[in-house]
Amino acid sequence: MTINSLYIFDRHCICVYYQDWHRTRRPKPASEAGLLPCRTVVAISNELPPPPPSTAGAGVGGLTSTGLAFDEEAKNMVKKISGRDEQFTSYRTSAYRLHLFETLSGYKFVMLTDPKTENMRVQLRRIYEGPFLEFVVRNPLVKMDSREQGIDNENFRAALDRMVRGLPVYA
Amino acid sequence: MAIFGLWIINKAGGLVYQKSFAEGLAQLTSNEQLVLAGTLHGIHAITSRLSPNGSSSGANVIEGETFKMTIFLTVTGTKFVLLTSLTETIAEHILQRIYEAYSDAVMKNPFHTPEMPVRSEGFETRVNAIIGSGQT
Numbered sequence: 001m002t003i004n005s006l007y008i009f010d011r012h013c014i015c016v017y018y019q020d021w022h023r024t025r026r027p028k029p030a031s032e033a034g035l036l037p038c039r040t041v042v043a044i045s046n047e048l049p050p051p052p053p054s055t056a057g058a059g060v061g062g063l064t065s066t067g068l069a070f071d072e073e074a075k076n077m078v079k080k081i082s083g084r085d086e087q088f089t090s091y092r093t094s095a096y097r098l099h100l101f102e103t104l105s106g107y108k109f110v111m112l113t114d115p116k117t118e119n120m121r122v123q124l125r126r127i128y129e130g131p132f133l134e135f136v137v138r139n140p141l142v143k144m145d146s147r148e149q150g151i152d153n154e155n156f157r158a159a160l161d162r163m164v165r166g167l168p169v170y171a
Numbered sequence: 172m173a174i175f176g177l178w179i180i181n182k183a184g185g186l187v188y189q190k191s192f193a194e195g196l197a198q199l200t201s202n203e204q205l206v207l208a209g210t211l212h213g214i215h216a217i218t219s220r221l222s223p224n225g226s227s228s229g230a231n232v233i234e235g236e237t238f239k240m241t242i243f244l245t246v247t248g249t250k251f252v253l254l255t256s257l258t259e260t261i262a263e264h265i266l267q268r269i270y271e272a273y274s275d276a277v278m279k280n281p282f283h284t285p286e287m288p289v290r291s292e293g294f295e296t297r298v299n300a301i302i303g304s305g306q307t
Contacts (some may be wrong), residue, residue, distance in 0.1 A: 094228035
């Protein structure tokens with residue numbers, strides 16, 4: 001059981017925070033791919049040397065992105081099939097599992113884990129209620145909707161890291 | 172526990188078979204279902220390209236808050252999708268058996284055109300025998 005990485009996207013689908021734990025393949029920098037950060041899918045299947053352990057970079061300048069355009073698609077599909085206002089919560093492949101928690105304000109918390117882990121929505125919600133509200137939302141120095149700067153807050157990073165490392169699925 | 176529906180999607184992303192069993196999800200028109208099958212096909216392709224470690228298959232299970240879709244991809248690229256409640260545990264097993272029925276009743280049928288909609292009474296009967304009313 002492992003936790004690979006955590007992404008936080010704002011309501012414009014811009015990646016405002018990103019952190020890695022166990023990861024064997026380095027995500028392709030969005031700028032190198034010539035794509036707008038986070039809007040588009042960046043193939044992570046490029047063979048690159050393994051990253052230094054626990055690298056962390058935040059914000060649009062932090063050069064990391066994942067496919068979240070298709071998340072919107074998945075969300076619409078789930079909504080249409082169920083006929084209710086229902087969220088898409090997770091999917092699983094042979095290699096990993098993606099968990100999604102979306103707040104009412106449009107922030108998306110995305111976590112990649114081992115495929116065998118249980119649903120992590122509750123834990124993502126706790127990240128939101130705990131470190132995120134405490135160190136980001138209630139912090140007057142953080143520009144919430146800047147589109148230029150991600151979350152670059154040591155307290156948040158430390159609290160989040162402690163929280164994730166304390167989870168039973170983290171190994 | 173309930174089984175809501177079954178889709179079969181050909182390798183180009185077209186919906187070739189659709190059947191609803193238990194109630195519980197939205198009633199969709201066949202056109203909407205065709206669009207959703209195409210969407211699923213795209214999502215499946217994208218999820219196989221994104222992976223934090225090594226190569227990955229496409230999505231096997233997609234979960235919402237009240238239902239999940241279990242996807243079984245055959246080596247020839249046909250996808251079998253089962254819409255069930257979240258607690259359903261035998262979805263993979265059911266899909267495996269439906270694949271068997273499909274191989275026997277559809278693929279071995281000389282009058283069936285590959286990649287085209289499935290209209291076979293024999294297959295229909297076998298699917299009904301496997302899933303029944305959708306209650307397990």
